[in-house]
Amino acid sequence: MLNLQNQARETFNKPLADCSNSEIYKILLDFVQNESQKLPVNDSKRKLYYVSAEFLIGKLLTNNLLNLGFYDEVKEELEKHGKSLDEVEEAEHEPSLGNGGLGRLAACFLDSITTLGLNGDGVGLNYHFGLFRQVFEENKQKYKPDEWLGEPTWLKKSEISFNVPFKSFTLTSSLYDISVLGYQQKTKNRLRLFDLESVTGDIIHKDSIDFDKTNIKENLTLFLYPDDSDREGNLLRIYQQYFMVSNAAQLIIAEAIERGSNVKDLADYAVIQINDTHPTLIIPELIRLLTTEHDIEFSEAVEITRNMVAFTNHTILSEALEKWPLEDIEEVTPIISEIIEQLDQMIKSEFSNYPKVHIIDDNDVIHMARLAIHFGFSTNGVSELHTEILKDIELHDFYKIYPEKFSNKTNGITFRRWLMAANPELTSFLNQKIGTKWHKDADLKALLDYQKDEETLDELKAIKHDRKVQLKNHLERTKGVKINPNSIIDIQIKRIHEYKRQQMLALYIIYKYMDIKKGNIPATPITIIFGGKAAPAYTIAQDIIHLILCLSELIDQDEQVNPYLKVLFVENYNVGEAEYLIPAANISEQISLASKEASGTGNMKFMLNGALTIATFDGANVEIEELVGNENIYTFGRISEEIVDLYENDGYDSMYYYKKATIKPLVDFIVSDPMLEIGNKENLERLHNDIKYKDYFMALIDLIEFIAIKEKVYEDYENEKVWWEKSLVNIAHAGFFSSDRTIEEYNHEIWHLDN
Numbered sequence: 001m002l003n004l005q006n007q008a009r010e011t012f013n014k015p016l017a018d019c020s021n022s023e024i025y026k027i028l029l030d031f032v033q034n035e036s037q038k039l040p041v042n043d044s045k046r047k048l049y050y051v052s053a054e055f056l057i058g059k060l061l062t063n064n065l066l067n068l069g070f071y072d073e074v075k076e077e078l079e080k081h082g083k084s085l086d087e088v089e090e091a092e093h094e095p096s097l098g099n100g101g102l103g104r105l106a107a108c109f110l111d112s113i114t115t116l117g118l119n120g121d122g123v124g125l126n127y128h129f130g131l132f133r134q135v136f137e138e139n140k141q142k143y144k145p146d147e148w149l150g151e152p153t154w155l156k157k158s159e160i161s162f163n164v165p166f167k168s169f170t171l172t173s174s175l176y177d178i179s180v181l182g183y184q185q186k187t188k189n190r191l192r193l194f195d196l197e198s199v200t201g202d203i204i205h206k207d208s209i210d211f212d213k214t215n216i217k218e219n220l221t222l223f224l225y226p227d228d229s230d231r232e233g234n235l236l237r238i239y240q241q242y243f244m245v246s247n248a249a250q251l252i253i254a255e256a257i258e259r260g261s262n263v264k265d266l267a268d269y270a271v272i273q274i275n276d277t278h279p280t281l282i283i284p285e286l287i288r289l290l291t292t293e294h295d296i297e298f299s300e301a302v303e304i305t306r307n308m309v310a311f312t313n314h315t316i317l318s319e320a321l322e323k324w325p326l327e328d329i330e331e332v333t334p335i336i337s338e339i340i341e342q343l344d345q346m347i348k349s350e351f352s353n354y355p356k357v358h359i360i361d362d363n364d365v366i367h368m369a370r371l372a373i374h375f376g377f378s379t380n381g382v383s384e385l386h387t388e389i390l391k392d393i394e395l396h397d398f399y400k401i402y403p404e405k406f407s408n409k410t411n412g413i414t415f416r417r418w419l420m421a422a423n424p425e426l427t428s429f430l431n432q433k434i435g436t437k438w439h440k441d442a443d444l445k446a447l448l449d450y451q452k453d454e455e456t457l458d459e460l461k462a463i464k465h466d467r468k469v470q471l472k473n474h475l476e477r478t479k480g481v482k483i484n485p486n487s488i489i490d491i492q493i494k495r496i497h498e499y500k501r502q503q504m505l506a507l508y509i510i511y512k513y514m515d516i517k518k519g520n521i522p523a524t525p526i527t528i529i530f531g532g533k534a535a536p537a538y539t540i541a542q543d544i545i546h547l548i549l550c551l552s553e554l555i556d557q558d559e560q561v562n563p564y565l566k567v568l569f570v571e572n573y574n575v576g577e578a579e580y581l582i583p584a585a586n587i588s589e590q591i592s593l594a595s596k597e598a599s600g601t602g603n604m605k606f607m608l609n610g611a612l613t614i615a616t617f618d619g620a621n622v623e624i625e626e627l628v629g630n631e632n633i634y635t636f637g638r639i640s641e642e643i644v645d646l647y648e649n650d651g652y653d654s655m656y657y658y659k660k661a662t663i664k665p666l667v668d669f670i671v672s673d674p675m676l677e678i679g680n681k682e683n684l685e686r687l688h689n690d691i692k693y694k695d696y697f698m699a700l701i702d703l704i705e706f707i708a709i710k711e712k713v714y715e716d717y718e719n720e721k722v723w724w725e726k727s728l729v730n731i732a733h734a735g736f737f738s739s740d741r742t743i744e745e746y747n748h749e750i751w752h753l754d755n
């Protein structure tokens with residue numbers, strides 16, 4: 001097998017101990033690529049295509065070594081020569097091909113699909129700069145292009161290429177593949193990323209993420225979801241989406257024919273799961289290809305397509321439910337807009353009295369989710385609560401028409417990355433206590449036998465401490481910031497969005513700051529860590545970031561408070577950062593407005609790593625509570641029915657809550673003198689006004705309860721026996737959230753792949 005020392009001499013002409021981490025990374029990447037070359041691609045007849053605009057795959061080295069079975073060996077070998085795999089991995093540049101949960105879900109799914117031996121590829125786009133790289137300057141979020149595409153790379157260029165016809169020009173794609181390796185699997189799958197050779201970073205205005213949005217040939221795959229605040233940005237998104245799905249559809253048909261399909265039986269050979277609505281245009285595109293290139297009648301093409309496409313809905317936020325003006329689609333691809341109009345006619349004649357299910361509304365706007373539900377065979381939500389809300393409220397008219405199409409598939413996470421690779425210390429603890437069967441069948445409940453065993457609880461506590469020290473070292477090494485490893489680590493990491501309610505935690509920080517100033521010293525110092533990016537056009541989200549960064553500076557400067565409270569906003573939160581943060585966390589903040597977070601997967605990662613959850617009754621938090629019991633999770637706040645009612649009846653008045661004696665000083669602190677001294681008046685005032693007069697996502701409604709539950713959590717932390725028992729119980733019940741379970745459900749109920 002691998003002799004790293006020899007390899008170092010061969011490649012770099014020096015001993016391993018003298019190689020830089022980048023050099024060792026290159027050696028290991030070549031080794032993994034070689035090993036994966038030896039594995040055959042899964043070639044069973046029926047194949048899944050997971051089409052997604054995002055794949056937040058994270059760094060691949062550690063995960064691939066683990067899945068191939070070389071992880072322990074390599075780690076030991078490196079240590080023998082004074083090197084560390086963690087530091088080598090820091091030399092890998094993480095591809096930023098996703099925004100958040102939706103993209104990370106796609107990545108976890110690929111791992112599980114392959115580990116379960118199923119035939120399934122991911123299909124998406126090879127964005128050259130992915131999402132932006134976040135940097136903080138003057139306590140504000142700034143944007144840098146994220147150049148992840150350098151050498152060495154996991155991408156392998158294939159020979160495959162298709163023509164994609166737009167209205168006034170045709171573009172020719174190239175396909176790049178990344179091998180997807182399953183855990184101890186003998187076959188592999190692939191992530192197929194389409195690109196365009198003419199795309200160039202030269203059109204980016206220096207060191208920014210601005211570029212000429214009209215030059216499609218040169219910008220098409222430059223960035224993930226470019227700014228959609230103007231029409232040019234919107235059109236570019238449609239160009240991207242159509243480019244993605246046209247390539248995907250052509251690939252799917254070509255491969256099915258290769259495996260023996262006569263095209264009429266295409267649906268026996270391929271099933272397509274579309275990850276949210278971004279790939280919905282694959283429906284009209286398949287119909288176009290079947291009718292124009294394979295001589296199939298329109299109505300038959302519609303039926304074939306309908307039997308192939310399954311849709312996952314990820315949201316109920318109306319802003320996130322995609323709608324495109326018909327004229328925009330026409331501008332990009334008139335053939336496709338014509339097919340959509342035909343499909344819409346079919347629906348309108350069948351359901352003339354139900355305007356809410358019409359694909360094209362009275363304003364000539366296309367509702368992508370409606371297209372996907374009518375012309376796919378399956379629609380699923382991503383947690384029980386979310387699916388119920390879809391069936392009862394958001395998509396109720398569709399549910400009445402097609403009850404058989406609806407199902408729930410509660411999200412999951414791959415334990416290979418989020419436990420075995422991210423937390424080897426907890427992994428060996430589990431191996432010792434309950435054996436290794438869980439690596440492939442994620443049942444951890446046997447751990448409950450140790451619930452009352454003090455020695456075991458001490459071990460758990462020691463592992464958490466070790467992980468805090470590792471986080472501290474990592475943050476010092478990579479970002480030059482310091483945290484106290486003896487503090488309580490309390491984390492909220494996720495996209496910055498009003499509905500995720502980071503502003504609530506910020507208001508709590510203000511509360512705690514004032515409380516400490518009054519002389520109420522916490523028994524154990526507290527470190528509150530945020531991470532997350534905000535969309536460039538999302539003003540209030542920028543203001544929330546600004547508030548948190550200003551609070552962080554204020555507290556750092558205050559010697560009365562800084563021994564006991566630290567607030568840190570980790571720059572450029574991504575999968576790699578998550579892998580350090582989550583194993584170190586004592587507390588997981590899951591405080592979205594009930595009904596607004598479809599599932600969450602961050603919540604599952606924290607639970608699995610022994611953090612205790614503070615949660616609203618939202619998404620998969622509800623299922624966490626069912627699993628661990630009310631006494632092992634800290635829930636608070638209004639439930640989704642109450643929130644839905646408030647929205648329906650216009651029943652929320654932020655001013656009513658703002659005026660409360662406990663709340664007003666906290667909100668007003670945002671625009672207090674010490675804050676204005678540090679921060680920017682415009683940002684802070686805008687946020688202050690928003691919370692006071694609008695507060696659309698009701699940060700204030702649950703604030704008093706939130707403060708009470710946080711105080712309770714910190715108090716409980718002091719009772720070690722109780723705390724670590726709760727932590728153990730959480731780990732023991734996390735097996736349900738393995739994405740292997742989720743994928744088995746998708747396969748049994750939707751995909752029907754053989755393995």
Ligand SMILES: *Cc1c(COP(=O)(O)O)cnc(C)c1O
Nearest residue numbers: 100101494574575578600601602
């Ligand atoms: C898991 C994950 C998410 C999703 O987090 P939520 O808390 O579920 O929103 C987002 N970003 C990254 C990098 C992740 O790993």
